[in-house]
Amino acid sequence: MLKRCNRHVHPIRTEEHGAAMKKVVITALAAASLTLGFGVGYAAKAKGPGVSLVTGKPARGAGLASLQEALHLAGRSSLELIAVARV
Numbered sequence: 019m020l021k022r023c024n025r026h027v028h029p030i031r032t033e034e035h036g037a038a039m040k041k042v043v044i045t046a047l048a049a050a051s052l053t054l055g056f057g058v059g060y061a062a063k064a065k066g067p068g069v070s071l072v073t074g075k076p077a078r079g080a081g082l083a084s085l086q087e088a089l090h091l092a093g094r095s096s097l098e099l100i101a102v103a104r105v
Contacts, residue, residue: 067087071083071084071087072084085102088102089102
C-alpha cells in the first residue's frame, strides 16, 4: 500500500514487513557469526614459530633467532623489511 505525501510516495510499513526484516537481520547476523567462528578456528590451528623459538636460549641467541624468523616471514617485500628494521 502506498501513501502519497506532497512530492514523494512512501510505502506504509506494516507489522509483516517489520517481522520479515527482523528475520533477514537475524539470519545475516547468524551467517556472519558462523563465518567468523570458522575463520577464528582455522586461524587457531595455524602454528607459527611462537615462543618455542626463543625458549631456553640466552638473550642474544633469542634475539638473533627472532630476527632471522622475522626476515624469513618478511620475504622480499620492501615494506615488510622496513617494518622488521624498525623493530
